[in-house]
Amino acid sequence: MRPTDVRYQKTHEWVRAEKDTAVIGITDFAVEHLSDLVHIEIPDLGVDILAGEAFGEIESVKAVSDLIAPVSGEVIDRNEDLIADLEPLKNDPFGKGWILKVRLEKPAELERLLTAEAYAKEVERQSAEEH
Amino acid sequence: MSGVWRLVRDGSLDPVANMARDAALFHAGEVPTLRLYRWRPESLSLGCFQSPEAAEAAAARRAGVPVVRRLTGGGAIVHGDEVTWSLTLPPAFRNHPVVRGPVPESYRRLNTVLLEALARVGARLTPPPAGAPAPCRRAELPFFCFARASVTDLVGKSGKIAGSAQRRSAGRFLQHGSIVLRPPSFGPPAGSLEAELGAAPPPDALEQALAEAFADVAGTPLREEPLRPAELATAERLAAAVTVA
Numbered sequence: 001m002r003p004t005d006v007r008y009q010k011t012h013e014w015v016r017a018e019k020d021t022a023v024i025g026i027t028d029f030a031v032e033h034l035s036d037l038v039h040i041e042i043p044d045l046g047v048d049i050l051a052g053e054a055f056g057e058i059e060s061v062k063a064v065s066d067l068i069a070p071v072s073g074e075v076i077d078r079n080e081d082l083i084a085d086l087e088p089l090k091n092d093p094f095g096k097g098w099i100l101k102v103r104l105e106k107p108a109e110l111e112r113l114l115t116a117e118a119y120a121k122e123v124e125r126q127s128a129e130e131h
Numbered sequence: 132m133s134g135v136w137r138l139v140r141d142g143s144l145d146p147v148a149n150m151a152r153d154a155a156l157f158h159a160g161e162v163p164t165l166r167l168y169r170w171r172p173e174s175l176s177l178g179c180f181q182s183p184e185a186a187e188a189a190a191a192r193r194a195g196v197p198v199v200r201r202l203t204g205g206g207a208i209v210h211g212d213e214v215t216w217s218l219t220l221p222p223a224f225r226n227h228p229v230v231r232g233p234v235p236e237s238y239r240r241l242n243t244v245l246l247e248a249l250a251r252v253g254a255r256l257t258p259p260p261a262g263a264p265a266p267c268r269r270a271e272l273p274f275f276c277f278a279r280a281s282v283t284d285l286v287g288k289s290g291k292i293a294g295s296a297q298r299r300s301a302g303r304f305l306q307h308g309s310i311v312l313r314p315p316s317f318g319p320p321a322g323s324l325e326a327e328l329g330a331a332p333p334p335d336a337l338e339q340a341l342a343e344a345f346a347d348v349a350g351t352p353l354r355e356e357p358l359r360p361a362e363l364a365t366a367e368r369l370a371a372a373v374t375v376a
Contacts, residue, residue, distance in 0.1 A: 011301055033233045038272065039180055039204070054300060059180060059204040061272075062283050063234045066300035130232040 002027065002120070003094050007070065007113035010122055014094065015070040015113065022071050022104040026058070028093050029123050036061040037086045042100055047075045049102060051109050056099070071109045073102030136163040138342050138353040146174035146199035146210070148366070150373040152358065154202050155365035156219035157298060157305040163224055165345055165353060166217045167338045170210035172197065173316060178205045178276075178296070183375045187274050187318075194317070198375040202305060203296035206276035211315030214337045215307060222302030230304050234297060238283035241306060245285060245293055248344035249310070252332040254324055256285040256292055277311075278319040290322030310337065 002008075006016040012030035016023040031037065039059040049055040054066035079098050082088055088096035104110075114122060141152065149168055156164050175191040175198045177183060187207065188198050196209075218241070220230060229244075230237045242258065249256050259280040273279050276294050280286050285293035295308025311323045312331040325331040332340075346353050358366070 035234055041180065057179075060234060061281060062205070062238060063297035063299060064179060064202070064204040065298070068301050126226075129226040130236075 002116050004116040006094065007110050007115065008119035008122075009068065009070045009113050010126075011068045013068055013070045015110065017104060017107070017110055020104050020107075021076065022073060022102050022110075023098050024070060024100045024102065025093055025098045026067065026089070027119075029126075030065075031089050031093055031097075034058065034060040034063060034065060037089060040083060040086060040099070042067075042078055042083070043075050045075050045078065049073065049075065049100075051106070067099070070113055071102065071104060071106065073105045075100055076103050077101035134351075135354045136165065136351045138355045139164055139166040139358055140338060140355060141166060141168040141358075143169040143171040145172075146170060146176065146197050147370050147374050149215070150176065150199050150201055151366040151370040152362075153217045153219070153305060153307055154369040154373060155358075155362050156217070157202060157300075157303055158369070159362065159365045160219045160221055160303075163220045163227075163351070164218070165342065166219070167341060168215050168217075169213065169334060170215070173209065173211045174199060175318075176201045176208050176210060177375065178203065178207065180204055181207060181274070185274060188375070191317070196317070200373045200375055201296065201307075202373070203298045203307065205294075205296045206272060206278065207274055207318075208276045208294070208309055209315035209318035209321075210309060211311075212313040212331070213309045213311050213315075214334050214341070215309050216341055217305065217307035220304040225302040225304065230306075235283060237297070237306070238295070241295070242283070242285060244341075244345050244348045245308070245310070247348055248337070248340040249285070249293070249324075251340035251344060252324070252328075252337055254287065254292075254327050254332075256287045256327075258282050259284060259286045259291075273319075275319045277321040287322050287324075287327040289326035290320060292322040292324060292327070312337070 006014045042056040049069040051072045055069040056067040280291040297306040313325045
């Protein structure tokens with residue numbers, strides 16, 4: 001069961017708003033699809049990321065995928081433990097597998113994102129198209 | 132299925148032009164494109180996260196071998212006598228049967244095309260047997276792509292002959308791969324079609340087989356066209372991003 005206190009986007013990133021901070025990660029569905037993750041590249045502190053634009057890259061043994069920012073803001077924290085070891089993405093993508101924290105500049109951007117219920121339907125739709 | 136796709140046959144180009152064209156098609160391509168190309172001179176491409184300061188890359192530069200950066204990850208490849216293919220799809224094709232689903236599945240589907248093409252030039256290859264699980268850290272992977280065969284590659288009696296890598300971004304898709312005709316002049320020992328067949332097939336014949344197999348297996352007719360002026364202009368702009376100083 002995916003958490004209901006976060007918002008999702010169709011490209012499988014999630015965001016959890018904590019006052020004026022947004023915590024960003026990728027979903028279990030993304031992790032499962034990429035398989036065998038080996039490396040992640042994420043921006044440094046102080047960098048501004050822009051909703052809808054690539055903010056980083058994640059590499060599996062056979063594919064590189066861009067990470068698409070769900071909201072805009074300045075990077076104020078990075079999960080350094082994750083950079084050293086991607087295992088938490090497999091075991092706890094919504095908790096210890098968080099990727100970045102940004103200062104939330106436009107809280108209204110959250111409203112465009114999917115609720116857990118809507119994301120579940122989106123995943124169902126995408127999975128159905130795969131078969 | 133999804134109308135006519137484009138076939139681009141670029142012949143032999145320098146390494147920066149080759150990778151900049153794949154980058155332009157990935158970032159801005161508007162039609163599904165199978166691009167077939169070769170490399171002159173022999174070149175080294177680095178995976179997008181590999182350091183140009185690595186000893187092997189520095190040695191290549193000292194030997195006068197040009198080094199270029201790919202958009203895709205994985206290990207470095209020595210591009211000598213080979214045929215290279217790239218498939219790029221714009222976002223509207225994100226759920227096309229050839230590429231949808233988990234990454235390993237999309238490899239299996241594209242490998243079906245490669246196996247058919249290789250069979251048409253007389254080569255019977257297979258994916259390698261499933262071995263140890265993939266390493267969990269990039270540092271554990273060898274520097275050269277052809278030093279390791281994973282279940283997504285194709286091997287013959289002489290070793291790994293076809294390897295490829297994939298990139299995805301917000302619905303856009305790129306996979307490109309090398310099919311070795313003859314072993315390159317440096318790097319790890321690689322399998323080759325020459326070693327499998329006694330003589331390497333002419334590159335034109337392999338390209339033709341790839342185009343036909345792709346059209347048959349994907350159920351998609353291909354129309355041969357050159358890149359458009361706007362795509363070539365995008366490639367010019369992206370050249371700096373793939374250049375290794």
